[in-house]
Amino acid sequence: MAPNNALRDKSAEEKEGLQAKASGESWGMVSAAEVRARGTGTTASPIDEFVAAENSELRCFFTGMMFVTRLPCPGWCDHHPGYLMRAMAWFPALGALIGLWVAAFADAAATLVQPPVAAAFSTGASLWLTGCFHEDGLGDTLDGFGGGWSKAQILRIMKDSRIGTYACVGLCLYTVSKVLLLGELGPSTWALGACSGQGPALVVAHAVARASSAPLLYCVEYVVDADDAKSDYYGWFGRSRELLTLPRLLFALSTAVGVALAVLGPCARAAAVLLGAACATAVAGAYGRSVIGGVMGDFLGATVCSIELAIYAALTVDSRRLFEAAAERGWMSALRPFVMLALALCTPRLWTLGANRATKPGKAEAKEC
Secondary structure, three states: OOHHHHHOOOOHHHHHHHHHHHOOOEEOOEEHHHHHHHOOOOOOOOHHHHHHOOOOHHHHHHHHHHHHOOOOOOOOOOOOHHHHHHHHHHHHHHHHHHHHHHHHHHHHHHOOOOHHHHHHHHHHHHHHHHOOHHHHHHHHHHHHHHHOOOHHHHHHHHOOOOOOHHHHHHHHHHHHHHHHHHHHHOOOEOOOOOOEOHHHHHHHHHHHHHOOHHHHHHHOOEOOOOOOOOHHHHHHHHHHHHHOOHHHHHHHHHHHHHHHHHHHOOOHHHHHHHHHHHHHHHHHHHHHHHHHOOEOHHHHHHHHHHHHHHHHHHHHOOHHHHHHHHHHHOHHHHHHHHHHHHHHHHHHHHHHHHHHHHHHHHHHHHHHO
């Protein structure tokens, strides 16, 4: 803090913020009182009244658009949690529209610069259009899950407005990896059912990745932090999971599958993308349930970012290299790196289990004493 800032008289608002920080009601640079004062952007009626009332599907669509982009929407739209829950069915379609918009930047830039530079332009365009919405969730999730030891610690870290080391490093790696992978895909080739390159990959990834939110909300409990200043809003959202009906879930999944098949065609690439996204969604749900007892908004955003990156990686994979290595050196030699990777991934978990087992006798002896 600069000396002149430390010595000057503080306004009433600043004093209130300092008091909030002193009392523990502060999340980084923003106090709990300030967060509450901002409101939720809507007035949510009881769930029973909302279900009984006539609801507009067009409003669901625009609520989803307002949520995942920074585009202006009609004045009769707000962030009502009921419409937002129903809007999950439209997330893949909105993702496809976002992908098309971003692909226009990629294709235009690719006519003037090399593919990696065009990928940087398209990435910047997507971050502007979405307001870094999902990336914000990724950063909060990395900080919370990386720095927290318990559920309470994780939730407290995730609502801190400041960015931590895990988020800083993770977001840098995410952005660099995304640009490099898109650069590897090369210029776009548009042909129904046989597209390739950066542009089509953006459309597929943005659509399929956002399809993960609906099944996670449908199958996994939504976690609400009671200490959050907007716990009433998120609590309403969590209790309204019944609004995400099975037909809406199937519509979201069908949209994602339809976009992938229309762009990539019924080929191995489309199968790899869809199967990989399904597996990643299942793993994310199991992981969220094991750590915090379910999912929450930031975690859903982190899942979208992770699946989007995985789709770019799947589209750049050249399986012929594996078969060529197997033909040259044999399958045992070709698969050895993957076996070593599996062992490396399992080692921390095995170490933890061994350490816990080793400490049990000591605890038992201490209890007897």
